[in-house]
Amino acid sequence: MTRKQRRLNFVLLGMLALGAATALVLTAFNDSLVYFYSPSDLKERQIGPERRLRLGGLVEEGSVKRDGQTIRFVVTDTAATVGVVYNGQLPDLFREGQGVVAEGRLENGVFQAAEVLAKHDENYMPKEVADALKKQGHWQEEKSAK
Amino acid sequence: MHRFANPARFLRAAQLVLPWSAGLTVALLAAGLYLGLLGSPADYQQGETVRIMYVHVPSAWMGLFVYSNMAIASAVALIWKHPLADVVAKASAPVGAGFTFVCLVTGALWGKPMWGTWWAWDARLTSMLILLFLYLGHMALVNAFDDPTRGAKAGAVLALAGFVNVPIIKYSVDWWNTLHQPASVTRVGMPAVDPAMLTPLLLMGLAFTTFFVTLLILRVRSELAATKIRAIRMVQVHGG
Amino acid sequence: MDGVLGMGGYAAYVWPAYGITAVVMLGLLITSLREMRKNESQLAALKQAHPRRRARAEEGQS
Known part of the structure; x- marks a missing residue:
């Protein structure tokens, strides 16, 4: 795996994790977001x-x-x-x-x-x-x- | 992508695009403002205040569009280390902040007479305010380091992390109930805006886009010159 | 209140909205232009003062 690929995977994984975390938080606070x-x-x-x-x-x-x-x-x-x-x-x-x-x-x-x-x-x-x-x-x- | 990553090549292409983007901005703005202010009807419910839409909605689009651009440029900068990508991200942030600010202020000016309030902490308005803070944070962070490359890297990470806010803004009016109404133009099926109002809205949206392209070219040129100045000074200092 | 200027009684909201948009957009345009001219003329002056380095910098570009 080249360094570029590693960086690409890192960014993609990071975005995915962040997106999932945000989705969880937003679902948990759904009641106060309405x-x-x-x-x-x-x-x-x-x-x-x-x-x-x-x-x-x-x-x-x-x-x-x-x-x-x-x-x-x-x-x-x-x-x-x-x-x-x-x-x-x-x-x-x-x-x-x-x-x-x-x-x-x-x-x-x-x-x-x-x-x-x-x-x-x-x-x-x-x-x-x-x-x-x-x-x-x-x-x-x-x-x-x- | 590689073709435009070279700054010298970018400058040559920008030189060709600039007169067109500037000219188109003037023409589209003239048409959009004429239709928006004079050549379009008042709304059946909102009366003349609907004209605020022609600056409010395009600036909201641009706030999101510029941020998405910035996030893409940041990803390119982090992964492929293209020299131009950091410059584009840095040059975009103040423009995006300007559009987002305009969106918030014009929204308040529209909300007061129609909703009865300047501001509401609903999901759409709050997430849009967060977008403004992301832009401002990016501008501050990029300039917070003595070493510009470290500033650019920190800014790129912030821009990418903040990207989660973009779908939240877009879908906030569908996911939660808000004071802000749902999407009109991008809703599934027909847009809910009469053609007489959709035309000036789209013209203004295009005008704002070409204006952004114009500003981006000017700002990237400025940033590239500043980088070269720094490089020459560095050589001087280190006894070239 | 009649006419375009009156905005059906909503002039106090519609015109400031257009005004603030114009101010921010023009402000962005003017600061961007001024910054670009300043940097590009500074760079030109530096290149003129150090012609040898200019050639070297150009080499690094292409």
Whole structure:
């Protein structure tokens, strides 16, 4: 084996080992790498009100109710839903049927949000195209609330 | 590979490429900026802020592309000891850092009005920040040694080790849920970007690529001259 | 706010994004060009001052 080959093998093995180690670490910390929990996750985990966490999903159509400063809406991942109460400024992209991430605490099954962020999907198009797609019935809501 | 490893040969080839890459950069940039700012529609959800995409996404691509280049050059330098490979890696790092910085800042400027926050510690944004630190660490490490060859070797090891971050950035939006949306252009099947917006996006991506080639040529030339200066000085000092 | 400059009310985000991109890109271009000119002229001066060494260095190249 020439020195070049030895160096090549060394680099390849090193990369492989590093890649495997990283994969293991990332798998082990998978829970803290997710940015938010879905409503189904929350149902499963029974998290108390002492823990601050993020809830993500789609804002359920027709669920947004404004009561003075207070905004109430329902977050859904199509399998489960969680009601959210929020007092404050909503981002411009906050819309029914769109993605949302709320940070706060789960108290008696209601999510008390301290901050609400909007999440958007990967589709970009002009308004006319979106309208035309909706009219033709080709519109499929992106259920990306994984 | 061997053909371009010779610095003198590289300089001759670079001399031919330089006017083309510089000219193409200007032309592509003019077309991309015109279409991006004036000749393309607003997004149905995000309105005019979608125009930030035309600088944000290409700079993200370049941040990853330049790093991959740097990792390949580092592997070539470590394994085959080509004299030019270390120079290319060293010349690439500041450019990659610049692109990554632009990506992070423009992303913050886009995130504030749309998401409602400048920054989120989600997997995509955090791994992109790590990429910036890898570039900065590489720049610091390469210059930290009195002996340039030792600096280059340490830098090459860092560049290769840091390469694990590249697939993490790319797939972070698929592996974990993030505030950042999934890939639009490289997703399986059709890109999810309307052609009217995809055109300026790709033009800007090409413009950034040719700009990188231009910068790389200038920086490698500069680095090669510096190496020769060092060599001549060394001969002087050691009584040539 | 109307027109391109107004950016549908998002001018405060869109224009700084383009501005910061332009500043960083131009900064990279200017520093790279300046560094290259400095090094190449320094090398040329050194070669002029030591013509014998220049021939030797050239030999080592090809």
